[in-house]
Amino acid sequence: MDLIRIMNVKKTYKTGTTAIYDLNLTIEKGEFLFIIGATGCGKSTLIKMLYREEKPTSGKILVGGLDVGKIRNRKVYKLRRKIGVVFQNYQLLPNSTAYENVAFALEVLGLPKEEIHNKVMKVLDLVGLKNKAKQYPNHLSGGEQQRVAIARAIVNGPKILICDEPTGNLDPKTSMEIMDVLEAINELGTTILMVTHDIDIVKKMKKRVILLDSGRVVKDYKAGEYKSESI
């Protein structure tokens, strides 16, 4: 079953730069997918369009049957609640503890305190940070901060988790630990889209890989097919 359908999508920025040309892609529910490509190939633009940070100039993007390009600005939050996003630089609130950072995503939904507590503790346990709930981000290592960011992204049970170079700032060992966490989340049924430059991770994970070049899909490798083509 298709969860994401990208049809003939083109994205040209106001500056005149075209980042994506006539892109077509289908992603199924429960998939784990890597998007790779050289810097400036349109990876970030593509995922930004998925969570409606950017609008496609032409074409159609369907996420869970919803036409993302047609969502009104003030209704975008409804889409965001179905999609979790993780960034390279973690994007945590520095003055809030790990617990508070994760709870924040549920508080904006107006959930009862007890339910928030249960969900936050469960998800912190899943990412292996149950014992660091009261720590502030600057007291956590890079890997731990990324785990908090992942916990926040999945705490309200999104169907899709988008990861924009989540291991970009981490050493290989910590990166693999993060990948283990992501794999565990994927096994629970969440579709994962990960943008990365780290070819080692891509090779080790043996998942579907989309190779972008100059805003176009140049190759779509099935799980395990990707070997070591350079990007």
Add this chain to the structure above:
Amino acid sequence: MKAFRILSRNIRDSFKSVFRNFSLSLASISCITITLIVVAVTVVLSFNVSNFTKIVEKDVTIVAFLDLDVTEEEIDEIYDNIITLDNIKCLEMNENGSCTKKDVTFVDKMDISKEMMASSDILKSIMSDYTRENSPVQDTYQIKVEDINLINKTADEIKKIDNVNIVKYGEGMVEQLVTVFDVIRKGSIFVVIALVVVTAFLIANTIKITIMSRKREIEIMRLVGASNINIKLPFIFEGLILGMFGSVIPILVTIYGYSAIYNHFNGQLFTSFIKLIEPTPFVYMTSLGLILIGMIVGMFGSSRAVKKYLKI
């Protein structure tokens, strides 16, 4: 229940962030404080000027000089004619709302003569030769009006009454006074409004700086699926809190400062003619106005500042 939870979380978060971003909050509060003090001073001044003009206007009197040979019956007739006019000030009203007593006072020429004689010896020697019948002094009616802007018309109407010789009310000067007071009153209203608008923009800009430093927070809120109103609310409450805190000192200045000035000058400025407005309830009404301006302007400023980050 859910709305209540979101609301209470917003209020809690607003208080938290006022203290977490203390230095920027302090900048906003100081800005609100200073501008509200200026607003308070302008309000106090303009209300006092307005009050003074009202007192002066109240004292403006039309004096109708009656003919020298006027009889007592004719004097009564003139009174009856004057009180039927529209613009005569009412002193007492009955339950139905119709006037039972108007501010029209008869001054007997003999009383005027006596006053004149008492004022100087020369006048005494001159006036003492006259009796009621041959006195050059005229009986008068002193009449106060409701609307000073219509004094000209009322004076003309009084002049048309039989046996009224001359009507005087400081023509020219009164009109000028009315015009000047009108300009002062309108001018002070304009100054207060202009100050409030300037305050709003000043506060909006200060709060904008506070919010700019929290761009990341807003981005994260958007990312985790907070609706626009959900993002805006804590900032709006924050603006309200900043506005409330910012109005504390101006309110204290108004209440204690004005009361101190009032007591120091015994309620009048330079002469007994210029009376200051009594502090109670004036200072409390002004304070209420200040806190409302602070809160509304704070909320408006925040809402305007955060709006910029909600566009996608």
